[in-house]
Amino acid sequence: MGINDTSTPYRVLIVDDDSDMIALLSTWLKGSGFSVITATSGDEALTRLGMSRPHCVLTDLYMEGMDGMTLLSRIHATNPLMPVIMLSGQAGIPEAMKAMHLGIAAFLTKPVEKETLLANVSRALRLSSDISEARPKFGAGIIYRSTAMAELLEKAELVADSDITVFISGQTGTGKEVLAKAIHEASPRRDKPFIGVNCGAIPEQLLESELFGHERGAFTGALTRHEGLLQAANGGTLFLDEIGDMPLGLQVKLLRVLQDFEVRPVGSTRSVPVNVRVISATHQDLAEAVKRGEFREDLYYRLNVVPLHMPSLAERREDIPALLDYFLDRVAQKRNAKKKRFSPEALEYLLSAPWPGNVRQLMNVVELCTTLTKTDIIPLSMAKSALREEPAGIQTLKVAKDAFERNYLIGVLRITNGHVANAARIAGRNRTEFYKLLAQHHLNAAEFRKGGAAGADEPEPGDDGVAEDAADEQRDA
């Protein structure tokens, strides 16, 4: 149980007009070290709240007089951070959604099992900001209230403090990289690099060099040695996103690294020892990819030691209000503006939307709504319009192209250690064009050089820069 390992037990207020339920829940909670206060009505509960200051409230939904929903609203009007767990013999969707909108910590169906109840009370107390933690909370940057996410983070926290290989599955936009970072931050490797790479965003030739590094002269344009991300992440964590897109040829190389803890750069005859924790992720069904022969079975089992699954936003709808609130807050801070909020009708609409683009889509919708709404309250019409504009988090062609181009430029700059002439050569562009591309994407080649401007990017003999650009321009004319 753990949560009550303190000298002062946490107090739970049980509210139910059924004396048998009060007796049962009290016995369970007291048996687990909680202190219990009881009330047989909403009015009595409000009185007890003022007198006894519980840490959590457990209330029945249907009671004579004030029902659980009204009690929840009254509690949160004065104490919005009080975790309230609702119990109901009828888990109707409208009631559950309304309760989510009002910010319940959990919605449990009667008859409830002891373990389920205790797990949810413990979780609610952990989430409550009334509890001070001696150490940073795992996944502190992850916004959630749902049981699905709480269970996922509990599992992730257990494996964080080891070197065990983790595989994260989940739809696009669910936050797989966020989870990977949280695992890294909670691991003994937290002071070492966390490096992420999207295996689907980089062309195969570049990906091999990007991951494994290359020797000088390994291929046309490889005028300097490049360390590669596996070596760059030494001691830390390498996050391989969209691992399902990794070509079969590279999968063999990666498997060897995971088995032998050595990496052999492209064009090298030597292997270099590496100590890297690999976390991989994909939206694909990798088991199916193995069956189709598109992914190696031995690599699949090597990566899939601890599988974690990020639920889709539709599977954790109770997190939507908190996520919307978080992004609304973030936008307001970024723009140094007053925080906007959604109208109740807009919020209900967003709560029941399909969200195929998940959290990323939700973030985009908030950005769109806050940009286009001039008032403080975002109306239903704007929410509907934003969801139509951002139907699945599908980017426009231009946005998708820009993202690919940026990733590509970053890739060639890394490989060439920020040497623009070499990077331009690999990209098949003259230097002037290449500089223009860098400027468009707000990229600075100097940031990719090791040891600063006096490092390995010193112009090669005969690399006249200006003359070369002129020659390129003449040729292209």
Next chain:
Amino acid sequence: MVQVTVDRDLEDLIPGFLANRQRDIEKVEAMLARDDFDGVRITGHSMKGSGGGYGFPFITEIGAGLERAAIARDADSIRNAISELRHYLAQVEIVYR
């Protein structure tokens, strides 16, 4: 005899719980006599919610049945449910673990 295994933690609560179920039988019969189907529904709903937690899933089933029958204003089904509950309470034997 119907044997039911219950958590030892709940040993002190069981006599009171079962006594309340006896009282529920009498309450429902009185409600039925005056066509108080809403009262029967509420009683069934409570029984449904608590039975399983105490270790009596059968009581949860009876409660759910009472609730459904009350919504349908089906007096015969309500009487059958009460009869089953009476029979069950008469022969249930508790084993604590």
